[in-house]
Amino acid sequence: MDLETDLVVIGGGMAGLIAGTIAAEAGLDTILLRKGQSATAYSSGAIDVIGYLPEASEPIISPEEGLFALSRLYPLHPYNVLGYDKRIEFEKVMENIVGRTKDTVTWLKAHLDGTIAPLMGDFESNMHPITILGTTKPTCLIQKTMHNGDVQDREDSVLLFVGIMGYADFNPSTAAKTYLEDRMAAAGPPRKVGHCIIQVMPFGKPYNVSSIELARHLDHEGSIENLAEQLKEHIEQIGATHVAFPPVLGLQDALKNKEKLEELTGTTVFELLGFPPSIPGQRLQRALETIFTKAGGKMLLGHEATSYLKVDDNLKSITAASPRREIKIDAKAFVLATGKYIGGGIAGDETGLRETVFDLKPVTGDYHSAMEIVPSRFTSRLSISPTGQPIQSCGLSVDPRFRPVDEDGLEWAKNLFAAGAVLAGYNYSVEKSGLGVAATSGYSAAKNAIEFIKEVA
Amino acid sequence: MDENEAFEYVKSTLKKEKITPYHSDELEIVKSIGACINCGLCINHCPVVASVGLDRFSGPRSIAVELSRSPPEFWATADKVYLCTGCGTCREVCPKNVNIPEIVNIVRANIFEHRPDLVPKGLMIVKEIIEEHNLAFEPWEDKEEKEESRDMRLERLGIPYIPDVVKENAEVLFYPGCQAEERAQEVREAAKAILDYFDVDYTLLDEFSCCSLPSHLMGDAKTARNLAHQLKGKVKKLGVKKVVTTCAGCTSNLADLSVRDEWGAPAYHLLEYLVEEIGFEKLADALKKVAKPNDVHVSVHDPCHLIRHTSRQVMEHALNILRLMPGVRVTESVEHDNCCGGGGMVSFHASEVANSVVQENMMALEKTGAERLVTPCPLCTAQIENNLFKSGSSIEVDDLTVFIAQRLPKKE
Numbered sequence: 001m002d003l004e005t006d007l008v009v010i011g012g013g014m015a016g017l018i019a020g021t022i023a024a025e026a027g028l029d030t031i032l033l034r035k036g037q038s039a040t041a042y043s044s045g046a047i048d049v050i051g052y053l054p055e056a057s058e059p060i061i062s063p064e065e066g067l068f069a070l071s072r073l074y075p076l077h078p079y080n081v082l083g084y085d086k087r088i089e090f091e092k093v094m095e096n097i098v099g100r101t102k103d104t105v106t107w108l109k110a111h112l113d114g115t116i117a118p119l120m121g122d123f124e125s126n127m128h129p130i131t132i133l134g135t136t137k138p139t140c141l142i143q144k145t146m147h148n149g150d151v152q153d154r155e156d157s158v159l160l161f162v163g164i165m166g167y168a169d170f171n172p173s174t175a176a177k178t179y180l181e182d183r184m185a186a187a188g189p190p191r192k193v194g195h196c197i198i199q200v201m202p203f204g205k206p207y208n209v210s211s212i213e214l215a216r217h218l219d220h221e222g223s224i225e226n227l228a229e230q231l232k233e234h235i236e237q238i239g240a241t242h243v244a245f246p247p248v249l250g251l252q253d254a255l256k257n258k259e260k261l262e263e264l265t266g267t268t269v270f271e272l273l274g275f276p277p278s279i280p281g282q283r284l285q286r287a288l289e290t291i292f293t294k295a296g297g298k299m300l301l302g303h304e305a306t307s308y309l310k311v312d313d314n315l316k317s318i319t320a321a322s323p324r325r326e327i328k329i330d331a332k333a334f335v336l337a338t339g340k341y342i343g344g345g346i347a348g349d350e351t352g353l354r355e356t357v358f359d360l361k362p363v364t365g366d367y368h369s370a371m372e373i374v375p376s377r378f379t380s381r382l383s384i385s386p387t388g389q390p391i392q393s394c395g396l397s398v399d400p401r402f403r404p405v406d407e408d409g410l411e412w413a414k415n416l417f418a419a420g421a422v423l424a425g426y427n428y429s430v431e432k433s434g435l436g437v438a439a440t441s442g443y444s445a446a447k448n449a450i451e452f453i454k455e456v457a
Numbered sequence: 458m459d460e461n462e463a464f465e466y467v468k469s470t471l472k473k474e475k476i477t478p479y480h481s482d483e484l485e486i487v488k489s490i491g492a493c494i495n496c497g498l499c500i501n502h503c504p505v506v507a508s509v510g511l512d513r514f515s516g517p518r519s520i521a522v523e524l525s526r527s528p529p530e531f532w533a534t535a536d537k538v539y540l541c542t543g544c545g546t547c548r549e550v551c552p553k554n555v556n557i558p559e560i561v562n563i564v565r566a567n568i569f570e571h572r573p574d575l576v577p578k579g580l581m582i583v584k585e586i587i588e589e590h591n592l593a594f595e596p597w598e599d600k601e602e603k604e605e606s607r608d609m610r611l612e613r614l615g616i617p618y619i620p621d622v623v624k625e626n627a628e629v630l631f632y633p634g635c636q637a638e639e640r641a642q643e644v645r646e647a648a649k650a651i652l653d654y655f656d657v658d659y660t661l662l663d664e665f666s667c668c669s670l671p672s673h674l675m676g677d678a679k680t681a682r683n684l685a686h687q688l689k690g691k692v693k694k695l696g697v698k699k700v701v702t703t704c705a706g707c708t709s710n711l712a713d714l715s716v717r718d719e720w721g722a723p724a725y726h727l728l729e730y731l732v733e734e735i736g737f738e739k740l741a742d743a744l745k746k747v748a749k750p751n752d753v754h755v756s757v758h759d760p761c762h763l764i765r766h767t768s769r770q771v772m773e774h775a776l777n778i779l780r781l782m783p784g785v786r787v788t789e790s791v792e793h794d795n796c797c798g799g800g801g802m803v804s805f806h807a808s809e810v811a812n813s814v815v816q817e818n819m820m821a822l823e824k825t826g827a828e829r830l831v832t833p834c835p836l837c838t839a840q841i842e843n844n845l846f847k848s849g850s851s852i853e854v855d856d857l858t859v860f861i862a863q864r865l866p867k868k869e
Contacts, residue, residue, distance in 0.1 A: 001733055001770060036552040037498055203510030210511045212501040277498040301769050302549045322768035323545075324712040342494075342552050 008331040013038025015420025015442035016337035017288040022446035024295035035304035044273040045280025051138035051432025059138035085400035104443040115287035131273040134178030149268035151242040157190040160240035166207035170246035194238040214248035228264035247274040315413040333415040333449040345422035348375040365393025388430035395424035401448040419445035492553035499547035508813040517547035535575040543801030545765030565676030579806030580675040591666040593635040610643040627660035630697040634704030636835040647862035670710040700724040705760030705834035732774040746866040750784040756827035759794040760834035792821035799840030833857040
């Protein structure tokens with residue numbers, strides 16, 4: 001069975017789904033393959049653009065400030081790649097880089113409005129949502145359920161961390177302690193922080209409870225009222241003005257549930273940022289899939305790109321394999337958004353690193369060949385360090401139009417574009433830039449693919 | 458020593474330890490567990506976890522990381538591992554594509570071999586039926602009664618009766634599967650009517666026998682291999698070029714067997730055959746010829762064995778065929794691809810779990826406002842139909858093969 005389309009997107013995380021949605025909205029017939037879920041589905045569900053510079057300990061105030069710094073320090077960072085387009089005048093390079101990232105953020109916020117993962121925040125400044133460890137992290141956009149209101153601005157604010165009996169992923173007393181210490185050091189409110197444990201039993205038992213069970217349970221009618229009833233006593237006890245929940249407030253109706261809880265308790269209720277795979281991450285993934293299919297894109301789940309046909313410098317088709325079938329798909333252009341080590345776009349073993357679909361040549365964060373990089377020797381012993389793991393910066397090198405290039409610096413195919421974590425030159429875990437780079441490069445790759453298809457036609 | 462002898466030899470040396478070595482075709486599956494990164498994403502998507510909770514069914518991750526490493530007899534896993542419906546959702550969402558549904562079958566096979574006392578009784582009953590009749594269901598005692606039931610169904614549905622054909626060297630073997638052979642006879646007859654309408658050169662089996670999937674799913678590896686061997690002999694003897702079935706489970710299983718056992722005849726679902734061999738043009742022409750088709754508002758259920766064990770594209774075919782039908786309006790349910798709960802032999806011993814899984818589908822179905830549900834699998838049809846009936850819903854369920862046959866014109 002063969003298919004024919006304008007654009008094939010390989011990979012269904014943030015980069016692939018944004019690229020696909022933009023192409024479909026521009027009227028291209030778009031098929032997106034996905035072999036499994038992505039790092040986006042794992043994520044905390046907040047959209048980082050740039051939170052830290054490598055080796056720096058102070059978070060960045062605004063994405064714009066971060067992009068300026070990156071352009072000086074790491075000119076080949078994926079955010080800066082489009083600046084090398086010869087069609088852009090030198091004076092306008094920075095304006096273009098910032099403009100593209102800002103456009104992406106605005107686009108994403110507008111598109112996810114009305115989905116199960118509506119976003120808030122803006123490009124002008126980073127926000128500092130609280131995590132389930134009681135720490136904060138800089139990020140550009142958060143899901144509206146994570147908004148903690150004026151907890152750090154209001155002098156008389158009192159924050160209550162709420163744990164759930166039998167739910168081992170969140171320890172409210174540790175979180176409360178860490179957060180309070182942090183606030184005391186900053187000499188800002190809230191000056192009083194408490195914690196409590198309540199009972200939510202999706203299947204009638206107060207043990208062995210998971211995030212997904214809680215989230216689904218809270219979407220059921222009556223669950224929120226019950227929860228509010230239990231909360232009231234604890235809120236009164238310490239006079240809480242704000243209530244922090246682990247990220248389980250619902251899968252479909254999280255925002256509605258948050259608002260209802262606020263109404264019933266008279267406090268500001270919010271979700272903390274959680275560990276992977278978090279429920280807000282799942283909401284984000286689903287919301288992105290929704291906007292893609294709504295735009296007319298076609299998803300082919302459970303299919304993996306296993307081989308391809310290339311004639312000269314033109315990629316003609318790829319073969320998509322499911323557990324028991326193979327489909328050949330012809331297309332005018334392709335977007336490679338297969339991710340890095342979680343998504344499987346880049347793989348490594350004792351012989352070195354490789355790109356898994358087209359066998360493109362990966363490079364290191366310094367843009368040297370990574371073909372012979374052995375993963376175990378390209379990691380530092382300290383698992384969390386300000387410089388991060390060098391292996392995380394490896395990936396593909398692309399031209400200003402986001403086409404992967406060979407060792408000679410020429411594009412591998414004129415109609416293959418790459419986006420997301422498969423790219424080299426950035427270290428998301430240190431920079432806190434993962435979903436931002438994915439979104440911006442997905443947006444750019446799609447625009448370039450659309451332009452290419454128009455040029456050819 | 459050939460591979461089988463080597464296997465038996467190694468097995469005999471490990472008998473006392475109650476360890477069964479892996480067959481070579483199981484090695485890929487076992488190796489895939491090594492890729493598990495223990496993230497737990499699968500738990501969030503497992504339909505059994507969603508309906509009965511993590512405490513009752515510990516979820517796909519625990520099967521991959523804990524149950525698959527249990528003591529050799531795997532006895533400690535028996536209260537969990539039989540609750541997996543084998544829908545394949547975990548494997549589809551897994552970034553590492555760990556083959557959890559097949560790991561379940563391997564664990565079950567070990568329990569079956571070494572601790573048959575722990576195999577749920579409901580499965581042992583099916584095992585006895587299969588051993589006696591080579592069928593997953595007790596066959597009709599009275600042939601005439603079976604025919605009467607068939608004729609009544611055909612008359613009610615308005616599907617023409619086409620006499621059975623058995624011949625050698627036909628292009629296609631039509632393989633109805635146990636459910637359509639013994640219970641949902643209308644599906645078997647509808648498929649024949651469709652094949653006949655498009656002048657397909659087809660044959661049936663002289664003597665029908667089970668494809669082996671139920672035995673494979675309950676862990677009865679020996680019977681599964683026997684049945685597969687039997688079927689291969691029949692396919693080879695008939696000398697067909699293709700095998701076509703109407704059952705989702707048979708589709709994925711026959712596809713495997715035809716490759717593993719080198720049948721030289723690939724296996725397809727009827728939907729694939731219609732789209733790829735008959736083509737949309739002929740289909741559209743035929744479907745448009747019906748003088749006054751009834752307007753009907755349908756929703757669709759995707760069988761796991763077609764979408765996640767074969768290819769999602771098969772259901773694209775189904776939707777495209779429905780779109781060709783005059784008078785048919787399709788509204789997709791948000792749970793169109795959620796497991797119906799009837800898979801993995803769960804309904805044979807823990808029907809409360811199976812019936813709890815299907816609740817999600819039923820709630821989403823009610824929201825579509827559709828008056829009819831169609832699905833290309835007689836087992837999904839039965840599972841959903843029974844539960845809708847029990848809940849007092851007015852929504853009717855049709856196997857998609859029957860629905861298509863009903864909307865074909867009389868053959869000229």
